[in-house]
Amino acid sequence: MKNDSTPITKSRGPAEHEVRAQIVAAATEHFSHFGYEKTTVSDLARVIGYSKAYIYKFFESKQSIGEMICGNCLREIEAEVSAAIGQSDQPPEQLRRMFKACTEASLRLFFRDRKLYEIAASAATERWQTVIVYEANIQRLLREVLQAGRLSGDFERKTPLDETTMAIYLVMRPYLNPLLLQYSFDYTEDAPVQLSNLVLRSLSP
Structure with a gap:
Protein backbone atom coordinates (compact mmCIF):
# COMPACT_ATOMS: atom_id res chain seq x y z
CA MET A 1 0.00 0.00 0.00
CA SER A 61 12.98 28.47 14.27
CA LYS A 62 13.28 26.03 17.14
CA GLN A 63 9.94 24.62 16.06
CA SER A 64 11.41 23.79 12.64
CA ILE A 65 14.02 21.64 14.38
CA GLY A 66 11.36 20.11 16.59
CA GLU A 67 9.21 19.36 13.54
CA MET A 68 12.04 17.46 11.90
CA ILE A 69 12.61 15.40 15.04
CA CYS A 70 8.88 14.79 15.40
CA GLY A 71 8.62 13.96 11.71
CA ASN A 72 11.34 11.33 12.06
CA CYS A 73 9.38 9.65 14.85
CA LEU A 74 6.10 9.79 12.95
CA ARG A 75 7.68 8.29 9.85
CA GLU A 76 8.85 5.39 12.00
CA ILE A 77 5.26 4.80 13.12
CA GLU A 78 3.94 5.04 9.57
CA ALA A 79 6.53 2.55 8.33
CA GLU A 80 5.77 0.13 11.14
CA VAL A 81 2.01 0.32 10.61
CA SER A 82 2.38 -0.11 6.86
CA ALA A 83 4.66 -3.12 7.37
CA ALA A 84 2.18 -4.69 9.80
CA ILE A 85 -0.65 -4.30 7.31
CA GLY A 86 1.51 -5.83 4.61
CA GLN A 87 1.98 -9.01 6.63
CA SER A 88 -1.53 -10.16 5.68
CA ASP A 89 -3.64 -10.03 2.55
CA GLN A 90 -6.93 -10.44 4.45
CA PRO A 91 -8.58 -7.06 5.26
CA PRO A 92 -9.99 -8.12 8.67
CA GLU A 93 -6.55 -9.30 9.79
CA GLN A 94 -4.97 -6.17 8.31
CA LEU A 95 -7.28 -4.05 10.43
CA ARG A 96 -6.39 -6.01 13.57
CA ARG A 97 -2.70 -5.61 12.82
CA MET A 98 -3.16 -1.90 12.19
CA PHE A 99 -4.76 -1.34 15.60
CA LYS A 100 -1.99 -3.31 17.29
CA ALA A 101 0.89 -1.69 15.40
CA CYS A 102 -0.41 1.85 15.91
CA THR A 103 -0.69 1.36 19.65
CA GLU A 104 2.64 -0.42 20.14
CA ALA A 105 4.61 1.98 17.94
CA SER A 106 3.08 5.05 19.57
CA LEU A 107 3.86 3.76 23.05
CA ARG A 108 7.44 2.96 22.19
CA LEU A 109 8.24 6.19 20.37
CA PHE A 110 6.30 8.63 22.50
CA PHE A 111 7.22 7.24 25.90
CA ARG A 112 10.75 5.89 25.56
CA ASP A 113 12.02 9.36 26.42
CA ARG A 114 9.91 11.63 28.60
CA LYS A 115 11.77 14.77 27.56
CA LEU A 116 11.35 14.10 23.87
CA TYR A 117 7.69 13.42 24.58
CA GLU A 118 7.39 17.18 25.10
CA ILE A 119 8.04 17.66 21.39
CA ALA A 120 5.25 15.26 20.48
CA ALA A 121 2.93 16.99 22.94
CA SER A 122 3.76 20.42 21.52
CA ALA A 123 3.26 19.13 17.99
CA ALA A 124 -0.17 17.72 18.85
CA THR A 125 -1.24 20.82 20.81
CA GLU A 126 -0.14 23.33 18.18
CA ARG A 127 -1.17 21.16 15.22
CA TRP A 128 2.20 21.20 13.50
CA GLN A 129 2.17 20.34 9.81
CA THR A 130 4.04 17.08 10.47
CA VAL A 131 1.17 15.94 12.69
CA ILE A 132 -1.50 16.93 10.18
CA VAL A 133 0.22 14.99 7.40
CA TYR A 134 0.84 12.01 9.69
CA GLU A 135 -2.85 11.82 10.61
CA ALA A 136 -3.80 12.04 6.94
CA ASN A 137 -1.40 9.20 6.12
CA ILE A 138 -2.84 6.96 8.84
CA GLN A 139 -6.36 7.72 7.61
CA ARG A 140 -5.32 6.89 4.06
CA LEU A 141 -3.89 3.54 5.16
CA LEU A 142 -7.11 2.82 7.02
CA ARG A 143 -9.24 3.82 4.02
CA GLU A 144 -7.27 1.46 1.79
CA VAL A 145 -7.85 -1.45 4.17
CA LEU A 146 -11.56 -0.67 4.32
CA GLN A 147 -11.82 -0.37 0.55
CA ALA A 148 -10.07 -3.72 0.13
CA GLY A 149 -12.49 -5.25 2.64
CA ARG A 150 -15.47 -3.95 0.70
CA LEU A 151 -14.12 -5.35 -2.53
CA SER A 152 -13.49 -8.74 -0.92
CA GLY A 153 -16.96 -8.82 0.64
CA ASP A 154 -15.65 -8.81 4.21
CA PHE A 155 -16.98 -5.33 5.05
CA GLU A 156 -20.37 -3.67 4.55
CA ARG A 157 -20.73 -1.15 1.73
CA LYS A 158 -23.79 0.91 2.74
CA THR A 159 -22.02 3.51 4.90
CA PRO A 160 -20.04 6.12 2.94
CA LEU A 161 -16.37 5.14 2.94
CA ASP A 162 -15.12 8.50 4.22
CA GLU A 163 -17.61 8.38 7.10
CA THR A 164 -16.52 4.86 8.06
CA THR A 165 -12.86 5.79 7.81
CA MET A 166 -13.22 8.81 10.08
CA ALA A 167 -15.35 6.94 12.63
CA ILE A 168 -12.78 4.16 12.96
CA TYR A 169 -9.92 6.65 13.03
CA LEU A 170 -11.59 8.41 15.97
CA VAL A 171 -11.72 5.06 17.76
CA MET A 172 -7.97 4.67 17.16
CA ARG A 173 -7.08 8.28 17.95
CA PRO A 174 -6.61 7.90 21.74
CA TYR A 175 -3.77 5.49 20.96
CA LEU A 176 -2.18 7.70 18.28
CA ASN A 177 -2.30 11.18 19.78
CA PRO A 178 0.35 11.68 22.51
CA LEU A 179 -1.86 14.00 24.52
CA LEU A 180 -4.60 11.36 24.64
CA LEU A 181 -2.32 8.35 24.88
CA GLN A 182 -1.12 9.31 28.35
CA TYR A 183 -4.70 8.97 29.61
CA SER A 184 -5.20 5.62 27.86
CA PHE A 185 -2.02 3.98 29.10
CA ASP A 186 -3.80 1.52 31.41
CA TYR A 187 -5.78 0.10 28.49
CA THR A 188 -3.08 -0.22 25.83
CA GLU A 189 -2.52 -3.94 26.39
CA ASP A 190 -6.12 -4.99 25.78
CA ALA A 191 -7.47 -2.10 23.71
CA PRO A 192 -6.10 -3.09 20.27
CA VAL A 193 -7.78 -6.51 20.38
CA GLN A 194 -11.04 -5.41 21.96
CA LEU A 195 -11.51 -2.32 19.82
CA SER A 196 -10.56 -4.00 16.55
CA ASN A 197 -12.97 -6.87 17.31
CA LEU A 198 -15.75 -4.38 18.02
CA VAL A 199 -15.02 -2.45 14.83
CA LEU A 200 -14.90 -5.64 12.76
CA ARG A 201 -18.32 -6.68 14.08
CA SER A 202 -19.70 -3.30 13.06
CA LEU A 203 -18.21 -3.75 9.57
CA SER A 204 -19.82 -7.14 9.03
CA PRO A 205 -21.97 -7.13 5.85
Missing part, protein backbone atom coordinates in the same frame (compact mmCIF):
# COMPACT_ATOMS: atom_id res chain seq x y z
CA LYS A 2 1.22 3.45 -0.83
CA ASN A 3 2.14 5.47 2.23
CA ASP A 4 3.42 8.97 1.63
CA SER A 5 5.99 9.79 4.26
CA THR A 6 5.55 12.80 6.50
CA PRO A 7 7.43 15.67 4.81
CA ILE A 8 10.45 17.14 6.49
CA THR A 9 10.06 20.76 7.49
CA LYS A 10 11.58 22.97 4.82
CA SER A 11 14.87 24.51 5.87
CA ARG A 12 16.61 27.65 4.70
CA GLY A 13 20.05 28.07 3.25
CA PRO A 14 22.18 25.65 1.22
CA ALA A 15 21.22 21.99 1.10
CA GLU A 16 24.06 20.76 3.28
CA HIS A 17 22.45 17.63 4.65
CA GLU A 18 25.29 16.70 6.98
CA VAL A 19 25.11 20.02 8.81
CA ARG A 20 21.33 19.78 9.17
CA ALA A 21 21.66 16.20 10.41
CA GLN A 22 24.29 17.31 12.93
CA ILE A 23 22.03 20.07 14.22
CA VAL A 24 19.08 17.71 14.51
CA ALA A 25 21.17 15.05 16.28
CA ALA A 26 22.52 17.59 18.77
CA ALA A 27 19.05 19.04 19.31
CA THR A 28 17.58 15.59 19.91
CA GLU A 29 20.17 14.86 22.56
CA HIS A 30 19.79 18.27 24.18
CA PHE A 31 16.00 18.08 24.20
CA SER A 32 16.19 14.61 25.76
CA HIS A 33 18.20 16.00 28.68
CA PHE A 34 16.64 19.42 29.25
CA GLY A 35 13.30 19.28 27.49
CA TYR A 36 11.98 20.99 24.39
CA GLU A 37 10.26 23.90 26.12
CA LYS A 38 13.32 24.86 28.21
CA THR A 39 15.76 24.78 25.29
CA THR A 40 16.43 27.81 23.09
CA VAL A 41 18.20 28.09 19.75
CA SER A 42 20.98 29.92 21.61
CA ASP A 43 21.39 26.87 23.86
CA LEU A 44 21.70 24.62 20.81
CA ALA A 45 24.19 26.95 19.16
CA ARG A 46 26.35 26.91 22.29
CA VAL A 47 26.27 23.11 22.53
CA ILE A 48 26.93 22.47 18.85
CA GLY A 49 29.59 25.13 18.53
CA TYR A 50 27.84 27.07 15.76
CA SER A 51 26.58 30.61 15.89
CA LYS A 52 22.89 31.18 16.33
CA ALA A 53 22.83 32.96 12.96
CA TYR A 54 24.39 29.93 11.27
CA ILE A 55 21.70 27.61 12.63
CA TYR A 56 19.07 30.00 11.28
CA LYS A 57 20.54 29.46 7.80
CA PHE A 58 19.19 25.90 8.01
CA PHE A 59 16.15 26.19 10.29
CA GLU A 60 13.89 29.19 10.62
Whole structure:
Protein backbone atom coordinates (compact mmCIF):
# COMPACT_ATOMS: atom_id res chain seq x y z
CA MET A 1 0.00 0.00 0.00
CA LYS A 2 1.22 3.45 -0.83
CA ASN A 3 2.14 5.47 2.23
CA ASP A 4 3.42 8.97 1.63
CA SER A 5 5.99 9.79 4.26
CA THR A 6 5.55 12.80 6.50
CA PRO A 7 7.43 15.67 4.81
CA ILE A 8 10.45 17.14 6.49
CA THR A 9 10.06 20.76 7.49
CA LYS A 10 11.58 22.97 4.82
CA SER A 11 14.87 24.51 5.87
CA ARG A 12 16.61 27.65 4.70
CA GLY A 13 20.05 28.07 3.25
CA PRO A 14 22.18 25.65 1.22
CA ALA A 15 21.22 21.99 1.10
CA GLU A 16 24.06 20.76 3.28
CA HIS A 17 22.45 17.63 4.65
CA GLU A 18 25.29 16.70 6.98
CA VAL A 19 25.11 20.02 8.81
CA ARG A 20 21.33 19.78 9.17
CA ALA A 21 21.66 16.20 10.41
CA GLN A 22 24.29 17.31 12.93
CA ILE A 23 22.03 20.07 14.22
CA VAL A 24 19.08 17.71 14.51
CA ALA A 25 21.17 15.05 16.28
CA ALA A 26 22.52 17.59 18.77
CA ALA A 27 19.05 19.04 19.31
CA THR A 28 17.58 15.59 19.91
CA GLU A 29 20.17 14.86 22.56
CA HIS A 30 19.79 18.27 24.18
CA PHE A 31 16.00 18.08 24.20
CA SER A 32 16.19 14.61 25.76
CA HIS A 33 18.20 16.00 28.68
CA PHE A 34 16.64 19.42 29.25
CA GLY A 35 13.30 19.28 27.49
CA TYR A 36 11.98 20.99 24.39
CA GLU A 37 10.26 23.90 26.12
CA LYS A 38 13.32 24.86 28.21
CA THR A 39 15.76 24.78 25.29
CA THR A 40 16.43 27.81 23.09
CA VAL A 41 18.20 28.09 19.75
CA SER A 42 20.98 29.92 21.61
CA ASP A 43 21.39 26.87 23.86
CA LEU A 44 21.70 24.62 20.81
CA ALA A 45 24.19 26.95 19.16
CA ARG A 46 26.35 26.91 22.29
CA VAL A 47 26.27 23.11 22.53
CA ILE A 48 26.93 22.47 18.85
CA GLY A 49 29.59 25.13 18.53
CA TYR A 50 27.84 27.07 15.76
CA SER A 51 26.58 30.61 15.89
CA LYS A 52 22.89 31.18 16.33
CA ALA A 53 22.83 32.96 12.96
CA TYR A 54 24.39 29.93 11.27
CA ILE A 55 21.70 27.61 12.63
CA TYR A 56 19.07 30.00 11.28
CA LYS A 57 20.54 29.46 7.80
CA PHE A 58 19.19 25.90 8.01
CA PHE A 59 16.15 26.19 10.29
CA GLU A 60 13.89 29.19 10.62
CA SER A 61 12.98 28.47 14.27
CA LYS A 62 13.28 26.03 17.14
CA GLN A 63 9.94 24.62 16.06
CA SER A 64 11.41 23.79 12.64
CA ILE A 65 14.02 21.64 14.38
CA GLY A 66 11.36 20.11 16.59
CA GLU A 67 9.21 19.36 13.54
CA MET A 68 12.04 17.46 11.90
CA ILE A 69 12.61 15.40 15.04
CA CYS A 70 8.88 14.79 15.40
CA GLY A 71 8.62 13.96 11.71
CA ASN A 72 11.34 11.33 12.06
CA CYS A 73 9.38 9.65 14.85
CA LEU A 74 6.10 9.79 12.95
CA ARG A 75 7.68 8.29 9.85
CA GLU A 76 8.85 5.39 12.00
CA ILE A 77 5.26 4.80 13.12
CA GLU A 78 3.94 5.04 9.57
CA ALA A 79 6.53 2.55 8.33
CA GLU A 80 5.77 0.13 11.14
CA VAL A 81 2.01 0.32 10.61
CA SER A 82 2.38 -0.11 6.86
CA ALA A 83 4.66 -3.12 7.37
CA ALA A 84 2.18 -4.69 9.80
CA ILE A 85 -0.65 -4.30 7.31
CA GLY A 86 1.51 -5.83 4.61
CA GLN A 87 1.98 -9.01 6.63
CA SER A 88 -1.53 -10.16 5.68
CA ASP A 89 -3.64 -10.03 2.55
CA GLN A 90 -6.93 -10.44 4.45
CA PRO A 91 -8.58 -7.06 5.26
CA PRO A 92 -9.99 -8.12 8.67
CA GLU A 93 -6.55 -9.30 9.79
CA GLN A 94 -4.97 -6.17 8.31
CA LEU A 95 -7.28 -4.05 10.43
CA ARG A 96 -6.39 -6.01 13.57
CA ARG A 97 -2.70 -5.61 12.82
CA MET A 98 -3.16 -1.90 12.19
CA PHE A 99 -4.76 -1.34 15.60
CA LYS A 100 -1.99 -3.31 17.29
CA ALA A 101 0.89 -1.69 15.40
CA CYS A 102 -0.41 1.85 15.91
CA THR A 103 -0.69 1.36 19.65
CA GLU A 104 2.64 -0.42 20.14
CA ALA A 105 4.61 1.98 17.94
CA SER A 106 3.08 5.05 19.57
CA LEU A 107 3.86 3.76 23.05
CA ARG A 108 7.44 2.96 22.19
CA LEU A 109 8.24 6.19 20.37
CA PHE A 110 6.30 8.63 22.50
CA PHE A 111 7.22 7.24 25.90
CA ARG A 112 10.75 5.89 25.56
CA ASP A 113 12.02 9.36 26.42
CA ARG A 114 9.91 11.63 28.60
CA LYS A 115 11.77 14.77 27.56
CA LEU A 116 11.35 14.10 23.87
CA TYR A 117 7.69 13.42 24.58
CA GLU A 118 7.39 17.18 25.10
CA ILE A 119 8.04 17.66 21.39
CA ALA A 120 5.25 15.26 20.48
CA ALA A 121 2.93 16.99 22.94
CA SER A 122 3.76 20.42 21.52
CA ALA A 123 3.26 19.13 17.99
CA ALA A 124 -0.17 17.72 18.85
CA THR A 125 -1.24 20.82 20.81
CA GLU A 126 -0.14 23.33 18.18
CA ARG A 127 -1.17 21.16 15.22
CA TRP A 128 2.20 21.20 13.50
CA GLN A 129 2.17 20.34 9.81
CA THR A 130 4.04 17.08 10.47
CA VAL A 131 1.17 15.94 12.69
CA ILE A 132 -1.50 16.93 10.18
CA VAL A 133 0.22 14.99 7.40
CA TYR A 134 0.84 12.01 9.69
CA GLU A 135 -2.85 11.82 10.61
CA ALA A 136 -3.80 12.04 6.94
CA ASN A 137 -1.40 9.20 6.12
CA ILE A 138 -2.84 6.96 8.84
CA GLN A 139 -6.36 7.72 7.61
CA ARG A 140 -5.32 6.89 4.06
CA LEU A 141 -3.89 3.54 5.16
CA LEU A 142 -7.11 2.82 7.02
CA ARG A 143 -9.24 3.82 4.02
CA GLU A 144 -7.27 1.46 1.79
CA VAL A 145 -7.85 -1.45 4.17
CA LEU A 146 -11.56 -0.67 4.32
CA GLN A 147 -11.82 -0.37 0.55
CA ALA A 148 -10.07 -3.72 0.13
CA GLY A 149 -12.49 -5.25 2.64
CA ARG A 150 -15.47 -3.95 0.70
CA LEU A 151 -14.12 -5.35 -2.53
CA SER A 152 -13.49 -8.74 -0.92
CA GLY A 153 -16.96 -8.82 0.64
CA ASP A 154 -15.65 -8.81 4.21
CA PHE A 155 -16.98 -5.33 5.05
CA GLU A 156 -20.37 -3.67 4.55
CA ARG A 157 -20.73 -1.15 1.73
CA LYS A 158 -23.79 0.91 2.74
CA THR A 159 -22.02 3.51 4.90
CA PRO A 160 -20.04 6.12 2.94
CA LEU A 161 -16.37 5.14 2.94
CA ASP A 162 -15.12 8.50 4.22
CA GLU A 163 -17.61 8.38 7.10
CA THR A 164 -16.52 4.86 8.06
CA THR A 165 -12.86 5.79 7.81
CA MET A 166 -13.22 8.81 10.08
CA ALA A 167 -15.35 6.94 12.63
CA ILE A 168 -12.78 4.16 12.96
CA TYR A 169 -9.92 6.65 13.03
CA LEU A 170 -11.59 8.41 15.97
CA VAL A 171 -11.72 5.06 17.76
CA MET A 172 -7.97 4.67 17.16
CA ARG A 173 -7.08 8.28 17.95
CA PRO A 174 -6.61 7.90 21.74
CA TYR A 175 -3.77 5.49 20.96
CA LEU A 176 -2.18 7.70 18.28
CA ASN A 177 -2.30 11.18 19.78
CA PRO A 178 0.35 11.68 22.51
CA LEU A 179 -1.86 14.00 24.52
CA LEU A 180 -4.60 11.36 24.64
CA LEU A 181 -2.32 8.35 24.88
CA GLN A 182 -1.12 9.31 28.35
CA TYR A 183 -4.70 8.97 29.61
CA SER A 184 -5.20 5.62 27.86
CA PHE A 185 -2.02 3.98 29.10
CA ASP A 186 -3.80 1.52 31.41
CA TYR A 187 -5.78 0.10 28.49
CA THR A 188 -3.08 -0.22 25.83
CA GLU A 189 -2.52 -3.94 26.39
CA ASP A 190 -6.12 -4.99 25.78
CA ALA A 191 -7.47 -2.10 23.71
CA PRO A 192 -6.10 -3.09 20.27
CA VAL A 193 -7.78 -6.51 20.38
CA GLN A 194 -11.04 -5.41 21.96
CA LEU A 195 -11.51 -2.32 19.82
CA SER A 196 -10.56 -4.00 16.55
CA ASN A 197 -12.97 -6.87 17.31
CA LEU A 198 -15.75 -4.38 18.02
CA VAL A 199 -15.02 -2.45 14.83
CA LEU A 200 -14.90 -5.64 12.76
CA ARG A 201 -18.32 -6.68 14.08
CA SER A 202 -19.70 -3.30 13.06
CA LEU A 203 -18.21 -3.75 9.57
CA SER A 204 -19.82 -7.14 9.03
CA PRO A 205 -21.97 -7.13 5.85
